Structures are given as structure tokens and as C-alpha cells.
Amino acid sequence: MTDTIHIHVSINGNEVTDSVIPRMTLLDFLRYKAGMTGTHAGCEHGVCGACSVIFDGDPVRSCSLLAVQANGKSVMTVEGLSNADGTPGTLQEAFQDAHAMQCGYCIPGMLVSAHALLARNAAPSLEDIKEAIGGNICRCTGYVQIIEAIQLAATRLREALE
Numbered sequence: 001m002t003d004t005i006h007i008h009v010s011i012n013g014n015e016v017t018d019s020v021i022p023r024m025t026l027l028d029f030l031r032y033k034a035g036m037t038g039t040h041a042g043c044e045h046g047v048c049g050a051c052s053v054i055f056d057g058d059p060v061r062s063c064s065l066l067a068v069q070a071n072g073k074s075v076m077t078v079e080g081l082s083n084a085d086g087t088p089g090t091l092q093e094a095f096q097d098a099h100a101m102q103c104g105y106c107i108p109g110m111l112v113s114a115h116a117l118l119a120r121n122a123a124p125s126l127e128d129i130k131e132a133i134g135g136n137i138c139r140c141t142g143y144v145q146i147i148e149a150i151q152l153a154a155t156r157l158r159e160a161l162e
């Protein structure tokens, strides 16, 4: 029988404690142990970006980390972008309004990468946005609307601060 390891992770501000097998990825932990199914599994080898989450403040690919590496850390998933009452947050609303979703599979990763960008750069240029989502693949090739959505969210977030 495989030994399990006890881990304690802050997920979207909630403390989660569980036991995991050592080889469990952070992606599988988030989806199957913590119920954060908004984090999508795509390539599962670090290429597509569908599994992106914020890990101690930085965007990472959760399929490329082990759950045990998250022990004592804080993780923000796409669910953490919603408002406290569960309604879509500014970034999610901008994606809706800009029609930036086709099948939607890449969108959680796109939202997380966009959030990481806007957290450090409130007025990103087109090049900044392209670079920020450069590691996120959209098989539906909806990049134009996704970029427009991020520009819209940036504008709305800046206006909210005025």
C-alpha cells in the first residue's frame, strides 16, 4: 500500500487539509480532492496552460507540480476570481461581454493568466497581454476576443479605482 502524506493548503482563502499519495499532482488534488473542477486538465505535461493557477502569488501549471509541494502554500484557482456572492468577477464578466469563449476549455487558464498580469500591470499593452497568455493554448483560436476581454477588464478595473 502506498503511503500518504498529510498536506495543508490555503485554496482561495479556505484552509484545506487532506492526505495525498506522493505522486499526486497539484492539478489532481485541486480537482479531485478539493473540488476545484474549474481548473482544467488539458495536456497534463506543462504545455497548454489549461491547468494554470496562482501559487503563492505566481502563475504556475498545476499539472507540473506535486500536491505535496503545495503544503503550507496558498493557491488561487479560477473559482477565486468570482465575487464573494458567487457572481462573476470583473475579469469573468469581461470575458462574457467580449464573447471570449467558444468551447471554454482553455478559459480558466486564460483567466488565471490574465489575473496574474492585471495584478502586476493595471494598464497592459497589447504586447504585454500577448506575452501573458503566450503559454495558454486555445484550440478554438479565440485569441482576438480573449485579448479584447482582457483589455476590457483592465479598463473596467482602472475605472473602478477612479
Ligand code: FES
Pocket: 040, 041, 042, 043, 044, 045, 046, 047, 048, 049, 050, 051, 052, 061, 062, 063, 064
Ligand atoms: S494541463 Fe497543465 S499545461 Fe496542459
Ligand code: FES
Pocket: 100, 101, 102, 103, 104, 105, 106, 107, 137, 138, 139, 140, 141, 142
Ligand atoms: S475557447 Fe475552446 S479552447 Fe479556447
